[in-house]
Structure formats: C-alpha cells, structure tokens
Amino acid sequence: MIAGVRDARRLSPEAQxxxxxxxxxxxxxxxxxxxxxxxxxxxxxxVSRWVQGNRARRVLPRVAGVASQASRKR
Structure with a gap:
C-alpha cells in the first residue's frame, strides 16, 4: 500500500x-x-474482482509509465 494511506478509497482515481x-x-x-x-x-x-474483470476485458495490465502499443501515438 502507499505509505500513510490505510484505505485505498482515499487515493486519487489515478492512484486507485x-x-x-x-x-x-x-x-x-x-x-x-x-x-x-x-x-x-x-x-x-x-483482488479477485480485479483479476476477473481483467480477464473479462482481456486487457493486459499496464503499470504506471508503461504504455501499451495501442495507446502510443503514431
């Protein structure tokens, strides 16, 4: 978890x-x-819900700072 934050709901939408x-x-x-x-x-x-949702969308997880090939400007 992010230092000093006990509840992920208090994170910004981007951080969530x-x-x-x-x-x-x-x-x-x-x-x-x-x-x-x-x-x-x-x-x-x-965790279960997020993993299941990811499988349903068949989207590879992106980690901050790593853009998928589809999202790169051409």
Whole structure:
C-alpha cells in the first residue's frame, strides 16, 4: 500500500487505477491472489474482482509509465 494511506478509497482515481493494475500484474506474474491482497494491503475479494474483470476485458495490465502499443501515438 502507499505509505500513510490505510484505505485505498482515499487515493486519487489515478492512484486507485495504478494500484489495481499493479495487483493484477502481480497475480499474472505468479503471485497468489491471497498473497497479493496481503502485500498490497487490499481485501482478497477486491483482488479477485480485479483479476476477473481483467480477464473479462482481456486487457493486459499496464503499470504506471508503461504504455501499451495501442495507446502510443503514431
């Protein structure tokens, strides 16, 4: 979790999205959902929902500072 923040709902919308993407990336990278919930200090149900939502959209997680090929200007 971000230092000094106990509740992710208090983060800016951009920071919330970054957190979701980082959690999903960690799970896709091999971390269990339970471990990701503990590491990122979020509810296990949130991790499950975010991972399922990501699978449903079939979108690869983007981490801050890394643009997908589709989002790059040509």
């Amino acid at each position: 999205e970054d957190l979701r993407r980082r959690v999903v990336a960690a799970v896709h990278g091999g971390m269990s959902q339970a471990e990701a919930a503990q590491v990122f200090a979020v509810a296990p149900q949130s």
